[in-house]
Amino acid sequence: xxxxxxxxxxxxxxxxxxxxxxxxxxxxxxxxxxxxxxxxxxxxxxxxxxxxxxxxxxxxxxxxxxxxxxxxxxxxxxxxxxxxxxxxxxxxxxxxxxxxxxxxxxxxxxxxxxxxxxxxxxxxxxxxxxxxxxxxx
Numbered sequence: 751x752x753x754x755x756x757x758x759x760x761x762x763x764x765x766x767x768x769x770x771x772x773x774x775x776x777x778x779x780x781x782x783x784x785x786x787x788x789x790x791x792x793x794x795x796x797x798x799x800x801x802x803x804x805x806x807x808x809x810x811x812x813x814x815x816x817x818x819x820x821x822x823x824x825x826x827x828x829x830x831x832x833x834x835x836x837x838x839x840x841x842x843x844x845x846x847x848x849x850x851x852x853x854x855x856x857x858x859x860x861x862x863x864x865x866x867x868x869x870x871x872x873x874x875x876x877x878x879x880x881x882x883x884x885x886x887x
Contacts, residue, residue: 753883756783756804756806756807757783758800759774760797760810761792762797762817763821765812765817771810773868774812778872778875781876788800798828798832801829802832808839811840811843812841816844822839826856838882841861850863
């Protein structure tokens with residue numbers, strides 16, 4: 751039986767726009783992922799705690815507020831500090847390509863910008879999580 755990947759989705763910071771992340775959550779569920787959505791205005795610490803408690807394979811952040819260069823690194827560092835660097839961090843939002851590249855260099859898996867198809871996110875997660883699992887075993 752294939753593994754059912756567990757994905758935590760979160761809206762960190764003060765951004766109150768959650769339509770996009772709800773569409774992604776529904777698409778991931780329809781594709782067979784187990785999805786936990788933490789809701790709006792989460793702190794990096796709350797996201798890290800939830801990711802560890804829920805034993806997720808990946809965390810997806812949606813940031814439209816412009817705080818991505820602060821929030822993504824805070825979550826990455828917190829996961830490392832807690833010994834959970836095996837959890838894939840990815841995300842999306844209004845993020846300049848140059849910032850997306852910097853985030854990837856820091857260890858963020860992928861950044862999806864507005865207009866990305868849900869299928870592209872699904873395909874990315876399935877292939878990346880499978881590769882990561884194969885490296886562990």
